[in-house]
Amino acid sequence: MAAAAPMLLLVLVLQLAAHASAISPPGDSVRINYFSAAGSGCPPGSTQGSISSDGKALTVMYGNYTASTDGSLADQRKACTVTVSLSYPRGFVVKVGTVTLRGYANLEKGVTGTVKTQYYFSGLLGTAKVSRTINGRFNNNFEFTDQFVSAVYSKCGVQRSLNLLSEVRVNPGSSGKNGIVTIDSQDLALVQVLQLIWETC
Template identity: 40%
Template sequence: MARPVNGVAAMAALLLVAVVCVAVPARAQPPLVTIDSVTFTGSGCNWGNTNYVLSNDYKILTVLFGGMIATTDSGLAGKRKNCQISLGLKYPNGFSLTLGKVTGRGFADVGYSSTGTYQTSYYISGQTGTSYATRTIQGQFTGNYEFTDELSRLIWSNCNNAPNLNINSEVRVNGKKAVMTLDSSDQKFELSFSIDWLAC
C-alpha cells in the first residue's frame, strides 16, 4: 500500500528545487579590472586637482574634484564648473558593466532665493544613451551634504568589449549668493559610483 505524501515534506522538496534553480548567480564580477587610460577636460578639473580610485572589489569608482567650485562671486564663468572624464577600462571577456547609483558629497553655502546644483551623467563609448542624476539645493542652506541617487537608466556595456566609460559632472549656482561645492574636510567634491557587473 502506497504511503500518503506529507504536505510539508512536499513543499520543502519544491522549495529546495526552487532554491537550486536560482542558486546559479546571474551576476558575477571579473577577477581583475584595471584603468588603462584617463583623460580630463573641463573648467573644474585637471591632472593636478582631480583623483580617482577604483575599490579593491571593483564595485565602487570614486572621483575627487579639487576644482569643482561654482560661486556667484566670480562672474558668469565662475557660476558653472564642469569636468568630463574618460576612463579606459580593461577586464577579461565574459563581463558587462553599468553604473547603478551615485553618491555626491560636498559643501554648499546657498542664500535666500538662490540655488546650487550638481549633475552627473555617464555614457559608454560606441553605445547610445546617457544616464543622469541631478540634485538642487534651495537656499537658505549652509553645510555639508550627501545625496545618493539611482541613475536615470541602466546602460550596459557590450559583452566582451571593455569600454571607455565617460563621466560628465558639473556644479552650478544661480541667484545672489551661492557656493557649490567645496567639501570642508578635504577640499574636494566627491562622487562615488556603484559599478554593477553581469556575466554574459
C-alpha cells in the same frame, strides 16, 4: 568672497549596478588602463582616479571644482568630463545604477545650487542623467541618492571607455546675492565613488 557667502560642498557617489544575479570578475583582474579629466571644473593635475583592490569601486577625487557668483557669468557654471578605460576579463558588462551626493550646504535664501551627473560608454548609444537642486536658505549636512532611470550598459565582449560628465552651477536668481558651489578639498576627501557591480553576458 565674503565669509557670509553661501556655499555648497558635495560628494558624488555613483554606483554601477547590474542584475541581482551579478557575478564579479576577480578583483586583481580589474584595472585602470587610462584616466583623464578635462573641463573648467577640473584643471590639469586636480583630479585623480583609483580602483579598489576587489575591483568593485572606482574612485574619482576632485581638488578644484568651484562655481561662484563672485566672478563672471561663466564662473557660475563649471563642468568636468572624466574618461576612464577599464581593463577586465571578457564576459562581463556593467551599468551605473545610482548617484549619491553627500556634503554640506550653506545657501542664503534665493540662491540655488545644482549638480548634474550623466554617463555613457564611448561608441555606444544611450546617456543616463540625474540632477539635484538644493534651495537656499539651507545650512546643513546632506545626503541624497538618485537613481538613473535609463539603463545604459557597456557592451559584451567590447571594452569601451566610461565617460562621466558632471556640472556644478550656482544661481543667485533675482536676489543678486553671492554664492559658491564647490566640490573641492585640500586633501581630495570629496570624491565620486562608482560602485562596480558586474553582470555576466
